[in-house]
Amino acid sequence: VPETLSYRELLEAWPVLGDEERVDGFSILPREEADQLFEALEPHDQLELLRLLPEEQRGRRVEHLEPDDAADLLQEASAQEQTELIQLLDAESREEVQQLMQYETDQAGGLMTPRFADIRPDETVEQAVARLRRTSRGEAEHIYYAYVLDERERLIGVVSLRELVTAPASTRVRDLMRTELLSVRGDADQEQVSGLFARHDLLSLPVVDADGRMIGIVTVDDIVDVVQEEATEDIHKAAAVGVLEAPYLQVSLLQLLAKRAPWLVALLIMQFVTVLAMKRYSTQLETVVALALFVPLIISAGGNAGSQAATLIIRAMALGEVAMRDWLRVIGRELAIGASLGSIMGLVGLAGVLTLDAGAGALGLDLFSGHAARLGGAVALSVLAVALWGTLIGSTLPFLLRAARLDPATASAPLVATLLDATGLVIYFSVATVLLRGALV
Amino acid sequence: VPETLSYRELLEAWPVLGDEERVDGFSILPREEADQLFEALEPHDQLELLRLLPEEQRGRRVEHLEPDDAADLLQEASAQEQTELIQLLDAESREEVQQLMQYETDQAGGLMTPRFADIRPDETVEQAVARLRRTSRGEAEHIYYAYVLDERERLIGVVSLRELVTAPASTRVRDLMRTELLSVRGDADQEQVSGLFARHDLLSLPVVDADGRMIGIVTVDDIVDVVQEEATEDIHKAAAVGVLEAPYLQVSLLQLLAKRAPWLVALLIMQFVTVLAMKRYSTQLETVVALALFVPLIISAGGNAGSQAATLIIRAMALGEVAMRDWLRVIGRELAIGASLGSIMGLVGLAGVLTLDAGAGALGLDLFSGHAARLGGAVALSVLAVALWGTLIGSTLPFLLRAARLDPATASAPLVATLLDATGLVIYFSVATVLLRGALV
Numbered sequence: 001v002p003e004t005l006s007y008r009e010l011l012e013a014w015p016v017l018g019d020e021e022r023v024d025g026f027s028i029l030p031r032e033e034a035d036q037l038f039e040a041l042e043p044h045d046q047l048e049l050l051r052l053l054p055e056e057q058r059g060r061r062v063e064h065l066e067p068d069d070a071a072d073l074l075q076e077a078s079a080q081e082q083t084e085l086i087q088l089l090d091a092e093s094r095e096e097v098q099q100l101m102q103y104e105t106d107q108a109g110g111l112m113t114p115r116f117a118d119i120r121p122d123e124t125v126e127q128a129v130a131r132l133r134r135t136s137r138g139e140a141e142h143i144y145y146a147y148v149l150d151e152r153e154r155l156i157g158v159v160s161l162r163e164l165v166t167a168p169a170s171t172r173v174r175d176l177m178r179t180e181l182l183s184v185r186g187d188a189d190q191e192q193v194s195g196l197f198a199r200h201d202l203l204s205l206p207v208v209d210a211d212g213r214m215i216g217i218v219t220v221d222d223i224v225d226v227v228q229e230e231a232t233e234d235i236h237k238a239a240a241v242g243v244l245e246a247p248y249l250q251v252s253l254l255q256l257l258a259k260r261a262p263w264l265v266a267l268l269i270m271q272f273v274t275v276l277a278m279k280r281y282s283t284q285l286e287t288v289v290a291l292a293l294f295v296p297l298i299i300s301a302g303g304n305a306g307s308q309a310a311t312l313i314i315r316a317m318a319l320g321e322v323a324m325r326d327w328l329r330v331i332g333r334e335l336a337i338g339a340s341l342g343s344i345m346g347l348v349g350l351a352g353v354l355t356l357d358a359g360a361g362a363l364g365l366d367l368f369s370g371h372a373a374r375l376g377g378a379v380a381l382s383v384l385a386v387a388l389w390g391t392l393i394g395s396t397l398p399f400l401l402r403a404a405r406l407d408p409a410t411a412s413a414p415l416v417a418t419l420l421d422a423t424g425l426v427i428y429f430s431v432a433t434v435l436l437r438g439a440l441v
Numbered sequence: 442v443p444e445t446l447s448y449r450e451l452l453e454a455w456p457v458l459g460d461e462e463r464v465d466g467f468s469i470l471p472r473e474e475a476d477q478l479f480e481a482l483e484p485h486d487q488l489e490l491l492r493l494l495p496e497e498q499r500g501r502r503v504e505h506l507e508p509d510d511a512a513d514l515l516q517e518a519s520a521q522e523q524t525e526l527i528q529l530l531d532a533e534s535r536e537e538v539q540q541l542m543q544y545e546t547d548q549a550g551g552l553m554t555p556r557f558a559d560i561r562p563d564e565t566v567e568q569a570v571a572r573l574r575r576t577s578r579g580e581a582e583h584i585y586y587a588y589v590l591d592e593r594e595r596l597i598g599v600v601s602l603r604e605l606v607t608a609p610a611s612t613r614v615r616d617l618m619r620t621e622l623l624s625v626r627g628d629a630d631q632e633q634v635s636g637l638f639a640r641h642d643l644l645s646l647p648v649v650d651a652d653g654r655m656i657g658i659v660t661v662d663d664i665v666d667v668v669q670e671e672a673t674e675d676i677h678k679a680a681a682v683g684v685l686e687a688p689y690l691q692v693s694l695l696q697l698l699a700k701r702a703p704w705l706v707a708l709l710i711m712q713f714v715t716v717l718a719m720k721r722y723s724t725q726l727e728t729v730v731a732l733a734l735f736v737p738l739i740i741s742a743g744g745n746a747g748s749q750a751a752t753l754i755i756r757a758m759a760l761g762e763v764a765m766r767d768w769l770r771v772i773g774r775e776l777a778i779g780a781s782l783g784s785i786m787g788l789v790g791l792a793g794v795l796t797l798d799a800g801a802g803a804l805g806l807d808l809f810s811g812h813a814a815r816l817g818g819a820v821a822l823s824v825l826a827v828a829l830w831g832t833l834i835g836s837t838l839p840f841l842l843r844a845a846r847l848d849p850a851t852a853s854a855p856l857v858a859t860l861l862d863a864t865g866l867v868i869y870f871s872v873a874t875v876l877l878r879g880a881l882v
C-alpha cells in the first residue's frame with residue numbers, strides 16, 4: 001500500500017521494504033518530500049536507491065545533498081560510480097566534496113560539513129546578523145552558532161544565534177563571544193569526537209586544520225548515528241563478529257559468512273589445545289570416568305566469569321571511564337570480585353553434586369561411582385579457582401591489548417572463554433588428582 | 442595539581458579523581474565555571490559532589506539547574522535527601538520539577554525540559570520574535586525551534602529560529618510553519634525516542650500529554666547520553682551482567698557482585714544438565730576414552746556459532762532493522778549461514794584431528810588409541826551439526842523472547858552457549874556411537 005505512505009512512514013518502513021516497493025513509494029512522493037526522504041536515508045540506502053532510479057532522476061537527488069552527505073554517499077560507491085556521480089555536482093559543491101573526501105568517513109573531517117556560519121570580531125550584532133542573512137540562504141546546515149574568525153580564518157570565538165538575536169544591535173561581536181571553546185583536528189577519530197559530544201553536551205563542534213584555520217563543523221545529529229554505529233561495532237566484536245557495513249538484512253549471505261567464519265575457524269583451531277590438555281589427563285579419565293562428567297560445567301564457569309569481567313572493562317574503556325593508569329585498581333577490584341564469585345559458585349557446585357548424588361541414590365542409581373563427596377570437593381575447589389582465574393584473565397586482557405596498541409574489544413567473550421578452557425581443564429584435573437588420590441591408584 | 446585545571450579539564454578528569462581532589466578542584470573554580478561544570482556532570486556525580494560540599498553551597502548548585510536536570514538529580518537521591526533538596530528550589534521550579542518526576546527517568550517525560558519556546562499561529566514574525574525575546578531570558582533551554590500552539594496549548598506546527606530570523610517581518614507564523622511534525626507522548630520509552638532521533642536526524646522532539654497539549658521538548662544533546670546508556674545496557678546484558686547504575690569504577694564491590702553473581706549461579710545450575718548428558722554416555726566414554734578429548738572443542742564450537750547469531754539478531758532488533766514479521770526470512774538466512782559455517786568448521790575439525798594424529802605419530806605417540814580417522818569423522822560431522830544447530834537456536838531465541846514480550850537481550854551469549862552445551866553433547870555422542878560402532882563393541 002505505498003500510495004498511502006507519507007515520507008516519514010516510508011522512512012520508518014524502509015529497512016523492511018523490497019526494491020520495487022522502495023522505488024514505487026519514492027516515485028509517487030511530492031517533490032519536496034522526496035528530497036527530505038532521500039536526505040534522511042543512510043548513504044548505503046541512498047546509493048542502492050540511486051542505482052534503481054532512472055538516469056534522469058539521479059542528478060536532482062545528488063545535487064540537493066549537503067556536501068558532507070554527498071561525500072559519504074560517494075565513499076560508498078565504486079570508483080566508476082564516483083566519477084559519474086561527481087559530474088552531477090556543481091563546481092563549488094564538487095570542490096567542497098573533494099576536500100571532504102580527503103578524510104576517512106570515521107574521522108572528524110569526514111563527518112563535518114564545510115558550510116558553517118562565520119562572523120568577524122569587529123562587526124556589530126546588526127552587521128553580523130545581516131552577514132548571516134546574506135550568507136545563509138539555506139546553505140549553512142546549522143546556524144545555531146556563529147563562529148568568529150580572525151583575518152586568517154583562525155577560530156577565535158563563538159556566539160550562539162540565540163545570543164545574537166537577544167543582544168542589543170550595536171554590541172560588538174568581540175564583546176559577546178565566548179573564547180573558551182572546544183575544537184578538533186580534521187583527522188581526529190570519530191570515537192574521540194563522539195566522546196566530546198557526550199561529555200560536554202555539545203550541539204556542534206568546530207573542526208580546524210593543522211594551522212588552526214576553521215574548515216567545518218560536526219553537528220550533534222550526525223553524532224547520534226556515530227554513537228549507534230560505534231556501539232554496534234563493539235557489540236558485534238564482543239561476539240567475535242567482524243564489522244558489518246550495512247544493516248543485518250541488507251548484508252549479503254556471502255559477506256555475512258566472511259564476517260563470521262574467520263573468527264569461528266580461529267577459535268576452533270585454538271580449541272585443539274583443549275584436546276591436548278584432556279589427553280594429558282587420560283590416565284585419570286580411564287580410572288575414574290566420572291571425572292569427565294564435570295568437564296563442560298567447569299570450563300563454562302570459567303568462561304562465563306571471564307567474559308563478564310572482559311565485557312565490563314572493555315565497555316568502561318570505550319566510554320573513557322577506565323584508563324590505562326587504572327589497571328592496578330581495576331585488577332585489585334576484579335580479584336576481590338572473582339574470589340567472591342568463585343566462593344559462591346563453588347558452594348553452589350558442591351551443593352549441586354551432593355543433591356544429584358542424593359537424588360540418584362533415592363532412585364537406586366550411583367551417578368558418581370561412589371566418589372560423590374570427593375568429586376563434589378574437587379568441583380567446588382575447581383569452580384572457585386577457574387572463576388577467580390577467569391575474572392583475572394578477563395580483566396587483564398583488555399589492558400594488555402591496549403598497552404600493545406590493539407583494540408581492547410578484540411578480547412571478545414568467545415576468545416576469553418577459549419583462552420580459559422585449557423587452563424580450566426588443567427586446574428580441574430590437578431585439583432581432582434590430589435583429592436581423588438586413593439581412587440586414582 | 443587541581444590549581445591548573447580549567448572546568449573542561451576537570452570534567453574530563455572527573456571519573457578518575459578521588460573525593461578530595463573533586464572538592465578541591467571544584468571549590469577553586471571561578472563562579473561561572475563551577476556552574477558550568479556542575480551542569481555538565483551526570484546526576485549521579487552531581488549528587489555525590491553535593492554530599493561532599495558544605496551546606497551553604499548546596500543551594501546555589503541546585504537552584505541553577507534546569508528543571509529536567511534537577512528532576513534527574515532528585516531521582517538519584519534518597520527520599521530524605523529529596524525532601525531537603527526540593528526545599529532549595531523556588532516555587533515555580535519546584536512545581537516544574539514535581540511535574541517531571543511523575544515520569545520515569547527513562548521515559549520521554551523524564552528526559553524533557555518543560556521550558557520551550559512557544560508562539561501563536563496568528564502572530565507576525567516580528568511579534569513572534571518579540572515574544573521569544575520576552576519569554577526566553579535564559580529560560581528556554583533551546584530556542585532553535587519555536588513551537589506553534591493553538592489556544593488550547595495543542596501543538597499545531599513548528600518554525601525554526603533560522604526561518605524566523607530570515608523571513609520578512611510581516612509574514613504570519615501560520616504561513617511559515619511546518620505542520621507535518623513528529624511528537625511523542627510523555628510516557629514513551631527512551632529507546633523509542635532515541636530511535637526517532639537517530640532515524641530522522643532531529644535536533645529536538647516535542648512531548649505532548651494524552652490530550653495533545655505540549656508539555657516539553659527532548660533535545661538531541663540528552664539523546665547522545667541515552668544512546669550511550671542503552672548501548673552499555675545491551676553490551677552488559679550480552680555478557681550476562683545486570684544493568685549497572687553508575688560508571689564501573691564508581692559501583693561498589695557489593696553492587697558489582699550483586700549484578701554478576703545471580704547470572705553466574707543460574708548458568709552454573711543449568712550446567713548440571715551437561716553432567717547428566719555426559720553420564721548418559723559413560724559406557725561409550727569407558728570404552729573409548731579418546732572420545733572425551735573432544736568434548737570442550739565440540740561444545741565451544743556450538744556456543745560460539747550460537748552467540749554470533751543471537752548477538753547479530755538482538756542488535757538488529759534493538760536498532761529496528763529486524764522486526765517480528767521478519768522471523769522467517771531471518772531464520773532462513775541463518776540456516777543457510779549455519780550450514781556454510783558448519784561445513785567449513787567441520788572440514789577444519791577433520792584436518793585438525795588428522796594433523797594432530799600425524800604429528801603425534803611422527804613422535805611415536807598414539808593420541809587417539811588408533812581411532813583417528815573415525816574420531817576425525819565424528820568430530821567433523823558433530824561440529825557441522827552443532828554449528829548449524831547453534832546458529833538456528835541463537836537466531837530463534839530472540840524472536841521467541843520478543844514474542845513472549847520479554848527483552849530479546851536476555852538471550853545473552855553465555856545463556857545461549859549453556860542451552861546449547863547439553864544438546865551439543867547429545868549430538869556428538871550420537872554421531873560418535875554410530876561411527877565408532879565397531880570400537881564401542
